[in-house]
Amino acid sequence: MYPQYPYYDKEVECEEKPISFPPQHQEQHPGLEYPMVPRPIAENPNYTGSHKLHDKVAIITGGDSGIGRAAAIAFAKEGAHVVIVYYNEHRDAEETKERIHQLGRSCLTISGDLKEERFSYHVVQQTMQTFGQIDILVNNAAVQYPKKSILDISTEQLETTFRTNIFSFFHMTKAVLPYLQRGSTIINNGSVTAFRGHKKLIDYSASQGAVITFTRSLAMSLVDQEIRVNAVAPGPIWTPLIPSSFEEEDVKTFGTRTPMERAGQPFELAPTFVYLASDDSSYITGQVIHVNGGEIVGS
Incomplete structure (x- = not known):
């Protein structure tokens, strides 16, 4: 039998093609979590924190839903206060904020456009006014616009993709860096x-290549300051990005080509973010951790 996640039919046997998700598509991008069927699983109820991030303050871009939400909840379970930066997905952000408060941690939500450099400085200013410190930055926000050919990718799309997926990482890092301490x-x-x-995400894939090289170069630049920089490289994960970018037919089989023959859930990445944010990874910088259902790729 396949792993018993909600989107698997309990009657499906191993020799049959695994069931993925009901066909669905959202017009709003990067998407909303609350209308998804099934809802992504952001939290592992069996995950118990051990104060690995006690009283740390973490900024998470795209923290309202998906992978960002899962990381935010796990950070809160480890004792961190969380700043959720998001575009305009207000209901998703409020749900995440409510859960963090239930876990006894503070949560600040800030809505705005990360493509604009000045917004990053606004985020940092609000964070410092509220908490007086910043210890962890998670650059997570992203967009993707599938196209059949590079000829279909407009200059506007190319700029939007890079401004969201890598420019915002630069902007947030520059804004946060003066407030980061050793560790x-x-x-x-x-x-x-x-x-x-x-093949359908040429500009997105290129921007993600930039994220990896940015990570490695920034890690080298900051190692003398004892600030560690690492990356996570997820495979197919069930987040709002998927139904808001792919067509319904692609959603139906999303994730089934991995060795595990299923998409991952956001909560399955959360411990990786905790590991990289905590002292458990004190001898790791400039590295990429792959959470992709078993696909072997270059590191």
Whole structure:
């Protein structure tokens, strides 16, 4: 039998093609979590924190839903206060904020456009006014616009993709850096497409390649300050990015080509972010951790 996640039919046997997700598509991008069927699983109820991030303050871009939400909840379970930066997905952000408060941690939500450099400085200013410190930056926000050919990718799309997926990482890092102390961490969320490409996501894959090189170069630049920089490269993960970018037919089989024959859930990445944010990874910088259902790619 396949792993018993909600989107698998309990009657499906191993020799049959695994069931993925009901066909669905959202017009709003990067998408909303609350209307998805099924809802992504952001939290592992069996995950118990052990104060690895006690009283740390973490900024998570795209923290309202998907991988960002899962990381935010796990950070809160480890004792961190969280700043969620998001575009305009207000209901998703409020749900995440409510859960963090239930876990006894503070949560600040800030809505705005990360493509604009000045917004990053606004985020940092609000964070410092509220908490007086910044210890962890998770650059996670991203967009993707599948196209059949590079001829279909407009200059506007190319600029939007890079301004969201890598420019915002630069902007947030520059804004945060003066407030980081020794032992602080930066985690950049990348993608498996940086290593193997994707024929329908040429501009997105290129931007993710930039994220990986940015991570390695920044780690070298900050090592003398004892600020560690690492990246996570997820494979297919069930987040709002998927139904808001792919067509319904692609959603139906999303994730089934991995060795595990299923997409991952956001909560399955959360411990990786905790590991890279905590002292458990004190001898790791400039590295990429692959969470992709078993696909072997270059590191």
